[in-house]
Amino acid sequence: MATSAYTLDIDTAHPYQMHIGTFLLEQVGAITQSVAPQAQRALIITDSNVGPLFLAPVEQGLKEAGLTVGVATFEAGEQSKNPTTYAELLERAAEEQLTRDDVIIALGGGVVGDLAGFVAATYMRGIGYIQVPTTLLAMVDSSVGGKTAIDLFAGKNLAGAFWQPLAVIADAGCLGTLSDEQFADGCAEVIKHALIADAELFAELEKTPLTLDLLKQDLARVCWLIARNVDIKRAVVVQDEREAGIRKLLNFGHSIGHAVEAAEGYRLGHGTCVAIGMVAIASASVTAELCPEELPMRLARLIKAHGLSLAFDAAPDKIFDEALHDKKRSGSTIDLVVPRGIGAASLAPTPLDEFRRILEVGLACTQALSAEIDGEEDAC
Numbered sequence: 001m002a003t004s005a006y007t008l009d010i011d012t013a014h015p016y017q018m019h020i021g022t023f024l025l026e027q028v029g030a031i032t033q034s035v036a037p038q039a040q041r042a043l044i045i046t047d048s049n050v051g052p053l054f055l056a057p058v059e060q061g062l063k064e065a066g067l068t069v070g071v072a073t074f075e076a077g078e079q080s081k082n083p084t085t086y087a088e089l090l091e092r093a094a095e096e097q098l099t100r101d102d103v104i105i106a107l108g109g110g111v112v113g114d115l116a117g118f119v120a121a122t123y124m125r126g127i128g129y130i131q132v133p134t135t136l137l138a139m140v141d142s143s144v145g146g147k148t149a150i151d152l153f154a155g156k157n158l159a160g161a162f163w164q165p166l167a168v169i170a171d172a173g174c175l176g177t178l179s180d181e182q183f184a185d186g187c188a189e190v191i192k193h194a195l196i197a198d199a200e201l202f203a204e205l206e207k208t209p210l211t212l213d214l215l216k217q218d219l220a221r222v223c224w225l226i227a228r229n230v231d232i233k234r235a236v237v238v239q240d241e242r243e244a245g246i247r248k249l250l251n252f253g254h255s256i257g258h259a260v261e262a263a264e265g266y267r268l269g270h271g272t273c274v275a276i277g278m279v280a281i282a283s284a285s286v287t288a289e290l291c292p293e294e295l296p297m298r299l300a301r302l303i304k305a306h307g308l309s310l311a312f313d314a315a316p317d318k319i320f321d322e323a324l325h326d327k328k329r330s331g332s333t334i335d336l337v338v339p340r341g342i343g344a345a346s347l348a349p350t351p352l353d354e355f356r357r358i359l360e361v362g363l364a365c366t367q368a369l370s371a372e373i374d375g376e377e378d379a380c
Contacts, residue, residue, distance in 0.1 A: 004220045006227040010144065011238050014164045018144060020227050022219065024171035025054055028105065028132055029061030035166040036128050038101040042067045043093055045116035047076040050108040050134050053177055058107055058132065070096040074115070078151070078266045081111045083159070086150050089119045103128045103166065109135035110142040110270070114160070117148030121163030128166045134174040136186025136210075137271065140193070140229040143168045145237040145247075155325030156258050162242050172223050175215055181269060183212045184307035188253075188271035190225065191302055192278060193232040196252050199343030201228060202302070209305045249345055251328060252337035253278030256359055259323035263314035275303045276310055279369060280362030282339050287361055291339045298342070300369040310370035316360045323359065324352070 005021030019031065032042065042062050046055060051073045062069045072092045074080050093104070106116035106129060113131050120129035133143040149160025175183065187210055194202035208214065208221075215222050233250065240247035257277030261270060282296040300310060328335040334355050338348045350358065 004223050004227075006223065008227065008230055008234060010164075010168075010234050012146065012164050012241050016165055016167050018168040018170065018230055020139070020170045020172065020223055020230070022171060022173045022223075024169050025057040025132070025174070026061055028058045028130070028169055029063070029065035029067070031167055031169060032062060032067070032103060032105070032130055033065040035130070036101070036103045039067060039103045039128070041070070041096060041098055041102040042105055043070045043072060043096050043098055043102075044105040044107050045072050045074075045089060045112060045119065046107040047074055047080070047109075047112050049076040050112065054107060054132075054134055054174060058105065062105070076111070078111055078270075081115055081149075081151050083150060083152070086115060086118060089115065090123055093119060093123045098123065098127060100124050100127050103130060105130050105132060106143075106165075107132045107134065109133065109138045113138055113143050114147075114149050114157070117146075117163055117165070118150055118160055121148050121161040126163065129163075131165045131168040133168065133170050135178060136175055136183055136226075137189060138186075139170040139172075139175075139226050140186055141189040141233065143170070144230055144233050145250075146241065155322065156262060157327065158325065164241075170226060172215075172219060172226065175212075175222070178212070180212055180307055183215075185269040185271035187306035188274040188278070188303070188308060190229055191299070191306065192250075192252050192274065193229050195278070195299065195339060195342060196249050196337065196345040197232045197236075197343060198228075199341075201232075202342050206298070206302055206305070209302075211307065245347075248328065248335055248347055249337055251335075252339070252345055253281060255323055255326050255328055255334060255336060255355075256280050256319065256362065258326060259319045259359075260312055260314060262322040262325075263318045264312060268309075268312065272309050273312075275308045276312055276363075276366055279303065279310060279366040280359065281336060282362075283365030283369070284358040284362035285338050287365075292341055295339060295342065296365065297369060297372075300366070300373060304370075304373055310366055312363075316363050319363065320356050320359050323355070 146164035149157035257274035
């Protein structure tokens with residue numbers, strides 16, 4: 001089956017390109033050589049799940065490009081995105097004798113990209129790195145835009161830096177190794193992009209959901225969907241690289257979503273938690289007459305159609321306590337992203353006491369909508 005290849009220019013202060021297609025892992029060495037011609041060494045940072053699957057072609061390509069290659073592998077999972085792993089990777093970069101001319105290759109999903117990017121941003125006060133995302137979530141969202149971070153005990157992504165990569169290389173063939181749950185995890189960000197910026201994309205997803213079955217049937221369409229999502233994010237990031245304004249729109253659903261993730265002890269996928277956050281904010285926005293009444297149900301149905309759950313166990317009080325650690329909080333207010341309709345959203349600085357009410361109302365509505373949809377499915 002023929003597939004489409006895309007090269008997108010990300011025109012940030014330090015411009016770079018994102019390559020989307022198939023059989024791109026074998027081209028990582030050549031692309032690295034073109035964007036980092038002075039590099040003599042490369043350190044591939046990956047995790048225990050991704051390394052056995054995809055390390056070999058990337059390592060071979062880098063060696064064929066004339067680079068001395070080291071590999072650092074850490075235990076897969078969000079629990080590894082911590083200061084200890086970060087310090088160990090910094091030490092490994094030093095052991096590999098990387099210089100400012102050398103490169104780090106982030107081979108994996110969002111956790112790998114966040115960790116490796118933060119190492120690159122801080123080792124010798126900053127060296128080049130290349131994102132090679134292997135999950136849908138990383139391809140459509142976390143690999144683009146230069147956000148790097150680790151989690152602290154107090155909350156998610158509380159230590160990090162803005163550090164743009166030299167290139168992003170997304171091989172859609174990697175997605176075939178994901179489970180249904182892992183694939184669905186990335187769909188939440190796809191739905192988010194559609195809701196805040198592209199009503200046509202939202203309708204397309206309602207008509208033909210992005211699933212692993214679609215990947216098997218129409219890989220070219222999946223590549224197009226990845227490119228369309230990156231295009232949405234690119235348009236925002238180039239206007240507001242350091243998240244001072246419009247880029248905050250990309251956080252739709254994340255204030256509550258990250259809090260649910262922490263309150264549930266990270267047992268739920270990131271996509272599920274963001275999905276819960278999106279429906280909660282949309283539902284509360286209806287009660288405040290800020291968005292159309294039908295929007296939360298359309299959103300919830302689309303989320304379910306993509307294999308994501310809206311179920312959670314944590315109490316609203318615990319979720320609110322976790323949300324107080326959100327980076328978007330400023331003093332006694334927090335910036336929320338409010339949907340105004342399919343394809344449109346706005347920022348709303350919100351007092352914390354009002355945010356507590358929004359959270360409680362929104363989470364209750366989310367559970368009710370989820371139960372209603374499940375009941376309809378059972379009736380069928």
